[in-house]
Amino acid sequence: MVSERAVCDVEGCKNPAVRSIATERALKAGLRVRSKGRRVRLCKEHYKEFKKRVKKERQLERWRWMARM
16 A cells, blocks of 8 residues: 555645556556656556556466466
8 A cells, every 4th residue: 555645656646645556567558658667556447447558468377377386
């Protein structure tokens, strides 16, 4: 969880942040972030958008792991 005063790092968003993820993962998902640090803070709406964008990628990764067994 993120501190109560943290603000979403997506460009143009001023909502309070609820989650933080790696900056690299956010950029791969296509989110425009203004932070260049290791972690990016996301509000509820942008975290939901992030999850939708990486859903297929995560599913493919699981299939790869299952194929190795």
